[in-house]
Structures are given as structure tokens and as C-alpha cells.
Amino acid sequence: MRLLALTTSFLLAQPAWALDPAALVDTAINSHILPGFTTLTEATGTLKNTATEDCASDSATLRAAYHEGFDAWMAVSHLRFGPTEEDERAFSLAFWPDTKGFTPKSLSKLITSEDPAVLNAEAFAEVSIAAHGFFALEFLLYDDRIQSLGSDAYRCTLIQAVTNDIDRNANAILADWHTGYADLMRTPSKDGRYTTDLAAVAELFKTLDTGLQFNEEARLGRPLGTFDKPRPLRAEARRSERSLQNITVSLASLEQLARILAAQTPTPAKSLKGAFSLALGHATELEDDPSFAGVANIQGRLRVEILQQYIGNIRSFVLLELGPALDVTAGFNALDGD
Amino acid sequence: MVTRRRMLAGLAATSLLPSAGWSSVGTPDYLSAARTQNGTYLLAGLTVAGEITFTIPLPARGHAAAAHPERAEAVAFARRPGTFALVMDCRDGTIILTLTAPEGRHFYGHGAFSADGSTLFTSENDYEAGEGRIGLWDITQNYTRIGEFSSGGVGPHDLKLMPDGETLVVANGGIETHPDMGRSKLNIPVMQPNLSYVSLAGEILEQIELTARLHKNSIRHLAVRQDGMVAFAMQWQGSKSDTHPLLGLHQRGSKAKLLSASPKAQQQLQGYAGSVALSNDGGLVAITSPRGNVLHVFDTETGQPSAILSAKDVCGIGPTATGFLFTTGTGHIGTLSEETAQHPLQWDNHLIDISHNR
Known part of the structure; x- marks a missing residue:
């Protein structure tokens, strides 16, 4: 069999980094x-x-x-x-x-x-x-x-x-x-878990996005189910009535992380501040439904859906503004996960 | 519409086509889904030289495709958790039919035809039960849904027809998802992937599980050699502090052999193999890692690494005579020795070999 060069490198773009x-x-x-x-x-x-x-x-x-x-x-x-x-x-x-x-x-x-x-x-x-x-x-x-x-x-x-x-x-x-x-x-190193500072930033960025995604898709998506078949009994921690509380605590902490990651990039920082404030503000309006039992009726469902959309809105700023600004956006296939 | 499902009897038949279609630029060797610059999606035919022979628009992001063994017909699947699959005439890109997953099921993005081309098998999720299913579609009855059986596990992804023509091999990734929760993974701590060999009637003939220590290694993609050797690519769902093998080879009746590069090279894969392929001569097997921007090639006989190639967002890979053709999310197409083409497209996960289908 033909011997192949052990490491050939092409098609690798070098990202520019102007931040710290x-x-x-x-x-x-x-x-x-x-x-x-x-x-x-x-x-x-x-x-x-x-x-x-x-x-x-x-x-x-x-x-x-x-x-x-x-x-x-x-x-x-x-x-x-x-x-x-x-x-x-x-x-x-x-x-x-x-x-x-x-x-x-x-x-x-x-x-x-x-x-x-x-x-x-x-x-x-x-x-x-x-x-x-x-x-x-x-x-x-x-x-x-x-x-x-x-x-x-x-x-x-x-x-x-x-x-x-x-x-x-x-x-x-x-x-x-x-x-x-x-x-x-x-302290990133050539043989370490993180080879560059940017790789460590990318880890934090990913954790911000997946944290938001989990709130959107699992903590809210699970009880919402479908319009025809809402699933209030699938709400997280509904027995102790802390389904909403879990989301507000998580969101507040994710906002802190987002603020830290956006500290050197004013435009995404501003967008994210607005988006988090919208979601957290709407969450306070749900306080009379702490375990999302309301998803079983149309009015209650709508309110929970709006919170889900506001979290989706935060995510899109994270992915479309913060990611490119930090130069940590993963590729089309790298993000796919299939 | 029986009249539209024409047999492709060589070049004579192609020349009878009313539209020039891709016949003017040649027959595709591969199929791949892609995203265009303006954000729309398509399925393309590609030659081994990286030329596009046709494109067909897709209503949403595609994933993989399956090619009919005789007719120039392919089925393109929506990306998980999609519920559509398009049956297409590959000569001119006409959409013959849209398959819709039955109530309570969604497609995982892969499918396989029976050897005689009469049945299509699709990997599906019975999401209320959280169990994998294989859907059966009768092509002789215009792709009528005729039944389904268990995939032998949770989260079946890729499936292939074995060379005996009587067995399917299914990669049960082990990960439970539910469309109400998007792509969120619901059972990572208790996931139990397996490789299942299933008769065409749904009888589980053989199942391979990795050791308990590797239960978070989701078996996702497959390539099959003519002698029945199965190559399977995996995606690690656990802690990234240690590296794990992401490629395995298996022959029925024996134990699976797991292949790894050096720890440092293995680390580069980021625990994620996106696609797997075997060279046509069967001597080489390759996995791609879009997260690690790297492609690993191994010798199938020795199990030793034989090449490592860097390519940004590489994922799709298919066989050539003695090596591979790969595609990237940045639009590049290359072989192990050269970059062959670049298109203003983001090539999606899989490059489906259809050169054996003519």
C-alpha cells in the first residue's frame, strides 16, 4: 500500500484575534x-x-x-x-x-x-x-x-x-x-486540554449556548409539548413547584456569564443585555404558575411559549453576534452533532 | 406515477430524457446535501473529480440520502428530527414523491434499500416510547408505508444493507431525543448504544455492545465492506478529559476491534467522528472530525493509523478506488493527496457513494 504523509495540512484558516x-x-x-x-x-x-x-x-x-x-x-x-x-x-x-x-x-x-x-x-x-x-x-x-x-x-x-x-x-x-x-x-499548552486561550473561551461560549438551549428546549419544551398535547407533568421539579424558579436562577447566572464573555465587544454586549432583560422580565409575570401547570390551557401556554421565544432570542444574539465577535463560531458540520 | 419511475438502462435511456439535466455533465458518483450562501438547502450530485452534476432544492436542511440499486432514484432525508424524505429522479432532479414519517415517528436522516430495490428501510424514532424503529416502504407500490420493526435499541441513526442482501446493520446511537425538545439529549447517563444486525423481517440476529466503560460512545455511522466487515464511527458523550476510540471494525460472530491514533492525535478529534468510509479496495478506513478539523485514516488489516489530514469543518467522506473523497462545511472537496474542487456551498455531514448503483 502506498505510504501517505502522516500530517498534511491545508484548508485551515487562521482566525484573527484583536481581543484579550x-x-x-x-x-x-x-x-x-x-x-x-x-x-x-x-x-x-x-x-x-x-x-x-x-x-x-x-x-x-x-x-x-x-x-x-x-x-x-x-x-x-x-x-x-x-x-x-x-x-x-x-x-x-x-x-x-x-x-x-x-x-x-x-x-x-x-x-x-x-x-x-x-x-x-x-x-x-x-x-x-x-x-x-x-x-x-x-x-x-x-x-x-x-x-x-x-x-x-x-x-x-x-x-x-x-x-x-x-x-x-x-x-x-x-x-x-x-x-x-x-x-x-x-494556562493553555500544546499538549493540554486547551491549546490556546481562544479554545478556553470557546468552551465557555459553548457552555453559555447549551445552557440557554437546555432552558429553551428541555425545561420549557418538555412541559409545552405540542399545542394539541401539552405535558404539564413533565415540567422540571414541578413537585416542589420550582420549575419557573429553576429557569430564572439559571438565566440570571447565564446573563452573568454572557456579560463576562461580551466584556470586550460592546455591540453584542448591548444586544444581550436587552435580550436577557426581556426574558427575565417576562419570567416575573409567570410567578403565579411556578410549575407550568398553566401550559394545559391556551392562555397559560401562550405565556410560557413567550418565555421560550425570549430565550430563543437570547440564543440567536449569542450565536449570531457574540460568537463571530469572539471568533469562536464552530463550523457548519462541527455544530451539527449528528 | 409508475411512468415516471423509469428504469435506467445505460446511456441510451439517459439520452431519451427531455431535459439535459446532469446527463450533459456526466453521471454523479456521490450525493451530498448542502447549504447555499443565501441560506437555502439543496441536494447535489458530485463526481469523483468534485464537479457538481445536478442540484435539487430541499425545503429544509438535509442530512444523508439513499440511492436505489437499479433506478437512478435517490431518497434524501431531512435532518433529525425531520419528518420528510424526498424521492428524486437523479437524472433530472424531478421530485417524484415526498415521504412523510407516520404519526408519532420522525426520521433520523438515513435509509437503505433492499438489494432488489423493492423496499426502503428508514431509521426512525418512536419518540413517545423513546425506542428506535425501522420503517418499511414498498417501492413497487409507490413507496407505500408497509410496516416497521424494532431497530434493536434507542436512537438508531445510520443503517446499511449487508452484502448478503438479507441483513441490515443498524447503528443504535443510544441517545433518546424527543421532537418537542429539539435536539436535546435526554438520557446520557443511562445511554446504551449498540450495533444490531437485523433480518429484513425484523429479527434481531446479533448485537454488539461496547464495554460498560464505553457506554457513552454513541455508535452513529457505518460503512460496509464486500466481505461483510462493518466499520462504525462513534461520538463520545462523556467527559473529554480522557480520549476514547471513535472507530470500530466488526465482523459478525467475532468481537469488535477498536482503532485509535496516538493519544495526542486522538485528542484532536474532540470526541467526535462525523462520518466513516472504507476505500473501494477495502484496505483503508477513514473517519472525519469536523470539530477537530481533521481526518484520520487507518489500515484495515493492521488497525494502525496510516494518515492524518487537516481540513476545516471536514465531515462528508466517500470511497475512491484506493482512498477517499471528502467534503467540508467550507465548500472544499479533496482527496488524501490534493484539493480537487471548491464550491460556494457548505457541504453537509455526508457524502453518499452511488457509484455502485449503476
């Missing part, structure tokens, strides 16, 4: 990523300690700690690269969507069989990922059927195991950021 990408990365890490994960570990620490003291599913302090922890997770839930992707940490914290009902199934199985894995953190880390995280905790605190299963004592221990595991994962993520990943992003 290293500064963008630095600000994102210092003002967005590290504070976000620090807040998360503080909230999950409180959640764990609260559950240790009071594990009754109707406990007001436990439920408050759950909401605070969930808020803190939502504010970083778009940062899906690096430390969150090790050992399934992000999925362990939030197993959603759960299209096949694995969370209630796994919890039922643990409770009815009184699985001793809840007594040991390492053993619990190995049980089904669907029985971990904020969504499992939501079932344990708010779902009537799960609360009717087994004994109070076992469910109490299970709540403590879940909150303990949430805290363990949150701390593992923060530790990875502190002990290496932040430096990896700040």
Missing part, C-alpha cells in the same frame, strides 16, 4: 465559576447538616435547605465541562429529564428492599445514578407515593444518604477546580 481572550477566561473563572461552585458547596453543606438534624420530609428547615441547595446548583448547572463531567458528578446532582421514570423506580426499590447501601457513603455512590441528587431528594420530600413506601426510619436514612452524596459531589467539583482545572484553563 486570557482576560475573559480569567474573569469567568474568578467572578463566575469559582464563586458559583463555592456557593454550591456552602449550600450543600447546610443541606447535609440540616438533614442530619431533621430528616422529616415535611420539615420546613429541611425543605428550605433543599431549595437553597437547588438554587445554588441551578446557578452553575450550565458549566458542563471538566470537573462536573468526572465520575458522573453533574448527572448525580441532577438526573433530569428522567423520561423512563428511573428516579421513582430506583427510590422505590431502595426503600422497599431496605437496601443497606444507604448506610455507607461509598456504597451509596454505587447505587443507580437516578437515586442521587436534587431530583431524588425532591421525590423524598414532596412525592406522596414515595413517602407512603417503607418505614420513616429508612426514608430518613435515605434522605441523609442523598444529601450527603450531593455535598460530596459538590465538594469534589470545587476541589477539582481549585487543584488543577482553573489552571488548565488559564
